[in-house]
Amino acid sequence: MRAVYGIVVRELVRFLRQRGRVLASIGRPFVWLIFAGAGYAAVFAGRNEIDYRVYMAPGLLGMVVMFGALLAALSTVTDRDAGVLRMVLVAPIRRGTIALGKALGATVLGTTQAVVVAALLLPLVHLRPSIAGALLAAVAVVLSSLAMGALGLALAASIRSLENFAGVMNFVVFPMLFLSGALYPVRHLGPVLRLVAYVNPLAYGVDLLKHALLGAWASAGYGGEMSSWLDIAALVGFAVVGLVAAAPLLAREGGVTRTAFRQRV
Amino acid sequence: MTAAAIEARGLGKDFGTIRALEQLDLDVRAGEFFGLLGPNGAGKTTTVHLLATLLAPTRGTARVVGHDVVRDDLAVRRAIGLVFQETTLDRDLTVQENLRFAGRLWNLPGPLAVPRIEGLVRQFGLLERRDDPVRTLSGGMRRAADLARGMLHEPRVLFLDEPTAGLDPRTRRSLWELIGRLRQASGLTVFLTTHYVEEAEPCDRVAVMDHGRLVALGTPAELKRTTGVTSLEEVFLARTGHALGETGAG
Numbered sequence: 344m345r346a347v348y349g350i351v352v353r354e355l356v357r358f359l360r361q362r363g364r365v366l367a368s369i370g371r372p373f374v375w376l377i378f379a380g381a382g383y384a385a386v387f388a389g390r391n392e393i394d395y396r397v398y399m400a401p402g403l404l405g406m407v408v409m410f411g412a413l414l415a416a417l418s419t420v421t422d423r424d425a426g427v428l429r430m431v432l433v434a435p436i437r438r439g440t441i442a443l444g445k446a447l448g449a450t451v452l453g454t455t456q457a458v459v460v461a462a463l464l465l466p467l468v469h470l471r472p473s474i475a476g477a478l479l480a481a482v483a484v485v486l487s488s489l490a491m492g493a494l495g496l497a498l499a500a501s502i503r504s505l506e507n508f509a510g511v512m513n514f515v516v517f518p519m520l521f522l523s524g525a526l527y528p529v530r531h532l533g534p535v536l537r538l539v540a541y542v543n544p545l546a547y548g549v550d551l552l553k554h555a556l557l558g559a560w561a562s563a564g565y566g567g568e569m570s571s572w573l574d575i576a577a578l579v580g581f582a583v584v585g586l587v588a589a590a591p592l593l594a595r596e597g598g599v600t601r602t603a604f605r606q607r608v
Numbered sequence: 609m610t611a612a613a614i615e616a617r618g619l620g621k622d623f624g625t626i627r628a629l630e631q632l633d634l635d636v637r638a639g640e641f642f643g644l645l646g647p648n649g650a651g652k653t654t655t656v657h658l659l660a661t662l663l664a665p666t667r668g669t670a671r672v673v674g675h676d677v678v679r680d681d682l683a684v685r686r687a688i689g690l691v692f693q694e695t696t697l698d699r700d701l702t703v704q705e706n707l708r709f710a711g712r713l714w715n716l717p718g719p720l721a722v723p724r725i726e727g728l729v730r731q732f733g734l735l736e737r738r739d740d741p742v743r744t745l746s747g748g749m750r751r752a753a754d755l756a757r758g759m760l761h762e763p764r765v766l767f768l769d770e771p772t773a774g775l776d777p778r779t780r781r782s783l784w785e786l787i788g789r790l791r792q793a794s795g796l797t798v799f800l801t802t803h804y805v806e807e808a809e810p811c812d813r814v815a816v817m818d819h820g821r822l823v824a825l826g827t828p829a830e831l832k833r834t835t836g837v838t839s840l841e842e843v844f845l846a847r848t849g850h851a852l853g854e855t856g857a858g
Binding site for chain 2: 345348349350352353356357427429430431432433434436437
């Protein structure tokens, strides 16, 4: 398992070296808190029961996890372009080990970013979780990072270049964010969108975070909407599906020969 | 001693309707310096990728130091080093960090990897640049670092796929001196692909490849004698009907 450790260490070193990426990941939720928070707070139907910025907090943490883990996993595309993936593929390790290493790297990055943001965000909105709540939030963050990392990896292994990245952002990241319950309760959505929300891994992560952090508002209808066990099971399920799908796709790197050959013939 | 480093029997690979490699029969002896000479698109890289288990063969079998490339792919990858045409180093990490990363991928414990990395950066003239990001290195130094990466786990067979592509003549020469020293020191088998005739000249044996087929095999001297010419360039022309520089219609 030294190889998994090596892959995770590389992800961390690379992340910490990109100062812009670090600042963006810490700053992004606060930009949403200030701008989206201010606007939605005024029109939020439940504003007599809960401060909208408090309601947003679990969703913002979910968002940090999503960007953190997904961007880390999508670095696989750059690895492929830069040739680094080939160094990994020619090493005497299984494809599954590579997938696990990349997904765990994404988990570590997503979790670390969420912990840093939580330490700043929760005091700012005067949200003080119980010890049990904080522990459950930690479980939610780790599992969501793993699920996002694994699915992101499957996505990264199947897209050919970073040019497709904008498409990923528009058609995967934003719908996932809006249908996650991060900004408004999913139960207010129409039946079709609500159905889509059920296949959204972030929805389960955010729901579990609401169980953890908004327990006090559960009776008013702003806590988690599904059972915590369902959330946990769904996140584990997404992680497994992502890893199983990503492993063989990574080996498609062999296709490098094929593209090179086509260019020349 | 005479155990084969590489044995290929009817090895072939198709990409869709393109037959990249027809049917290759090849034996490379342990400790041999073997050259695969041919123009771009001849199937050289495909051959290396098949032998290195990065591609699955469409037909035939191959064994590398006795391990089957399909059934025992991990054992094959453990026994070989592979330096690709383009660098595989992480440009944002330092030379040292790249080698540490490779050490972990090859499951070398720290106490084993650290002195070995130390020795390699010294031997390859990278000592002063070891803590610089790879992207700041010259092309020649990057190649040397790639080679260090390929040698870190002390492979028995080293594949060099067009290792000097894009390097200036002086850097090329110093890279060849380095590879020569490695061979002498460890009895390493080297499998080289190249489209430069002068790089195939010092090989023990050379296989000439064109359009996915072997067209000639022997020592450089044998090839020239049997073809009745004085250079490998002419050997290629005589056996294929076109010059090495031309890719030919594919």
